[in-house]
Amino acid sequence: MQTRQNLSWKIGGEAGFGIKSAGMMLAKIFMKTGYETFDYTEYPSLIRGGHNSYQVMVDILEVNSVTKSVDILVALNKETIDLHRSELSANSIVIYDQDKIKNIRPEEHINFLPISLTELAKQAGGEVMRNVVALGATLAVLNQPRNIADQVIKENFKNKGEQVIKNNLQALASGYKEAKKIFHEDFICQLPLVKKNNNILVASNEALALGALANGLNFYAGYPMTPSSTILQYLAQVAEKTGIVVKHAEDEISVINMVLGAAHVGARAMTATSGGGFSLMTEAMGLAGITETPIVVVNCQRPGPATGLPTWTEQGDLQFVLRAAQGDFPRIIIAPGDTTESFHIGAEALNLAEIYQTPVIVLLDKFISEGSSTVPEFSTRGLKIRRGKLLSQEQLNRMSKFDRYRLNADGISGRSLPGMKNGLFIANSDEHDAYGYTEESAQNRLEQMDKRSQKLETFAKVMPQPQVHGNPKAKKTIVIWGSTKGPVLDAYRSLSAKKQSDLKILQLQYIWPLAKDFLEPTLKKSKKVLLIENNSNAQLGQLITQETGFVFKNKLLKYDGRPFFREELIKALSEL
Amino acid sequence: MLTDKDFLTKQKPSWCPGCGNFAIWIAMRQALAELNLDPHKVLVVYGVGCSGNDTNFIKTYAWHSLHGRAVPTAIGAKLANKDLTVIVMGGDGDGYGEGLGHFLHAIRGNVNVTYVVHDNKVYGLTTGQTAPTSDRGFKTKTTPQGTLDDAVNPIALSLAQGISFVARGFSGQAENLKHIFKAAIQHEGFALVDVFQPCVTFNKVNTFQWFFDKIYNLDEKKDYNKADFQAAMKEALVWGEKIPVGIFYQANKPEYISSLPQLKGMALAKRPMKVRDISKLLYEFK
Known part of the structure; x- marks a missing residue:
């Protein structure tokens, strides 16, 4: 035996x-x-x-x-x-x-x-x-x-x-x-x-949906695409009892524009898709940016390009979502590493979208979107609905003049909702002035562009820093993001105590804006750095290099559609 | 009492002198005033094109959308706040080219939104190319030998898909247009108003005079019953020497919002937002 x-x-x-x-x-x-x-x-x-x-x-x-x-x-x-x-x-x-x-x-x-x-x-x-x-x-x-x-x-x-x-x-x-x-x-x-x-057994898709539901989600539109479909199906199943609207629309373009319309009038609105659907949504991402409309878009990644490997896993869309849509506008990108993080990010993403009045993108991938794990039961303790500068009718009544896109030091202006008195504005896809009227003057263009980009700088000052696992003082550093957290930490726990004390693991959950003031000194001080990503061209590595100048010499990249297995990570960590 | 002046913005329309859009602009403001809809209770979602420039000229809450995407935006807004009067203003390229799919799917759901299409049978803002509603043979910059495509028939298409309200107006008849707008806005369901609005700069064929010579009004037609689908479809297919305008068809059909139990009562976006108790939802994961 x-x-x-x-x-x-x-x-x-x-x-x-x-x-x-x-x-x-x-x-x-x-x-x-x-x-x-x-x-x-x-x-x-x-x-x-x-x-x-x-x-x-x-x-x-x-x-x-x-x-x-x-x-x-x-x-x-x-x-x-x-x-x-x-x-x-x-x-x-x-x-x-x-x-x-x-x-x-x-x-x-x-x-x-x-x-x-x-x-x-x-x-x-x-x-x-x-x-x-x-x-x-x-x-x-x-x-x-x-x-x-x-x-x-x-x-x-x-x-x-x-x-x-x-x-x-x-x-x-x-x-x-x-x-x-x-x-x-x-x-x-x-x-x-x-x-x-008291554990529950849940995958990151349902966990994220539950987090969003807990924090006030009331509008969801979607179109089925593996591995995101279980979010749409789960929310559809609980829609009536939770009192939310779930609309399975004709395509992802319709989906994202419905989500924008709902968010514009005050709903907490979200959608999820995979890379192909996200491709169809890209133009509207820019519309969310210029109209400063709070939406949450989840991309459950799978290997592309095109139909790719529809039912397999990859972290191949980071650089895509980072730049998706024409022009420059602020966006927040978050990648939960596991089921529990997915729950909390599902809740927090809705807050951040409303506080910064801009699109928030959440990256999952097939490995955790569909992979169930046992976790302590989710609790809503500590959750809070924060709607940023959303104005009440009383506040609007007291204003002699309301300008939706008024310039402000933090880049964020007061927001009214259609239906409110004294709050009229135009949410304009064209460049616009403080009210929302189409305005093409050079000065106005600079002011509104700078106002919008300021929002990201405002957020960068308060955003959560990368998480450090292992020995924070260790000179050997592993850099990871998203779903590789589980495999890397499981492999780490299998190492000897001596080997463990040699390593620290930096997990980036908030990817954009990039925590460069944290990363640059940490990486430059490390004796050895290993970047681990489930994609072919080190997409996070490229971003870190672009922003900090740090170049990764050691990379463990996997892009055969499979997740990292524990054995190969134990080997890589032992050999570092 | 509201008047059309209550819907004026501080901006003057930028359309070409004589543009068919002026009549739509006036008729819509009059319709909103006569329906006593305060500007803050109305959300107009605009497409992109000359029609979309109306964004700056009618004082309500406004959303200037992406080309072709105004209809789903309006549906999302109406689902989230059913108390708003939601109107879409787009062009024929916007709605029957780029956004044709959304248009047909919107008919299926029958969400209570009014869709006004500024139909000039040409692309105006991009300076004169063929449109989905251009007649076969129409010569433009992109079809120098004349287009080989047949025109989209929005009236017949929407009837075939099961629309609950469909009408055609003409910018040469602003008063009639106002009546149609009022009827469409008051209709409980998705309503299409296709409006012929001649482009005086880029369409030298389908001019005001061209339409005046051909149109007849269904409201003035003896024994025309707008609840009769077959009659509506017959009129929808009339095109050539004579062209019908007016309300082709109106029927009672289940409206999406009133069919959705969770939207009974207070409008979704107006409900107090608080952290939701999910403990019962967790049972299935235990």
């Missing part, structure tokens, strides 16, 4: 085999038991067929990354074994459907466990439940009790009726019993007992 502190479990098969639902149920079972989990799914852009896999990392400590290696593989078809054999760790277990898979080549370090997944599923009521039979077998080889799994099955199928629940419970039990009956002691892979906690 082997006792492990953590586990890498993977299920594979064709799309339509219930790969995702099995993975999600397994994660939930372990979460409810008290373990930490993190999910990662690989799937092609297909509805039926193709190879899909769902990996669940289970740990007694916080986990936000996946390993390349797999400890338990559930194979619903032969292809799964062929494709993932090389990932199997020493003493790993392969639970496979012996009704479908024959003639397996044995291997010294792999324990093959044949189960009649098809036959047992049919006995329980249908072949479609092979995935649930396999879940039962998984729990058996891990020596886990079945009661929590039963509860998860009941919750998962509660909208499908009693019979479906009953069948699935039977499928789970039969897989469990069958595995117990035929395996020998060596197969058991025990996890240490843990205490129950």
